[in-house]
Amino acid sequence: MDVRVEGDRELVFDIDLAQLGSDAAYQQNRSSDITEPFDKVAYFLELKRPGEPLHWVYVSMDAFTDDPAKLGIPTVENGVFFQQPVGGVCCTTNTRINMAVEGANANLEFWPNSYGRGNAADVPDASDTDYDFGDAPSPDRPDGYGSMQVHLTEQKQTVFALNHWSQGNKADLGIGNNPDGNADWTFAANADIYEIKRLRIFVVRQTISGPSESNPPSD
Ligand SMILES: [Ca+2]
Ligand SMILES: [Ca+2]
Secondary structure, eight states, X not given: OOOOOOSEEEEEEEEEGGGOSSSOOOSEEOGGGOOSOOSEEEEEEEEEOTTSOOEEEEEEEEOSOSOGGGXXXXXXXXXXXXXXXXXEEEEEESSSSOOOEXXXXXXXXXXXXXXXXXOTTOOTTOOSSSSSSSOEEOTTOSSSSOEEEEEETTTTEEEEEEEOGGGGGGSEEEESSOTTSOXXXXXXXXXXXXXEEEEEEEEEEOOSOSSOOOOOOOO
């Protein structure tokens, strides 16, 4: 596929997921340095298991907020809560998972709450009985399990999932649908299988029309 940078990309957060815990420390937090408006946002997750190549997924999408601070890991303190569709999604990965798309639709499940299996947001074709791309955050458990998931909606494909980050190396973490359990990695408790786990989050300003920004960072 045609992958090229269309526009100007600026780092907002750089997060070593090995450092996760009840107090998520970011290696870089530039959210207060982002002063110009942006059109797109992008998430770049790299995971490496011992003895295997580094795997990555890069997904960009139409900006769903104008506040860069709201692009980070959802907590009660930062008020990040997005349960909604997003458009203009481009996704590339070096895994074998088929999720290369341009201009697709995705849906976000970003919240700090615990959640149930019900398809509370009526995401098309999501399940009421499985943890998947349509689940139900619990209003009475706001400081709960936590979900940070991007899903390709029509493809029923988890792009990436980071759940239960307060558990640090027993957080749930994966690219694509989990082949061995809940598709959205709920209860996988597997973050410790990765020796490298790094999430970078960007804002992007598109400068030319055409295929959307879909090229991961090269460093
Ligand atoms: Ca569900
Ligand atoms: Ca889910």
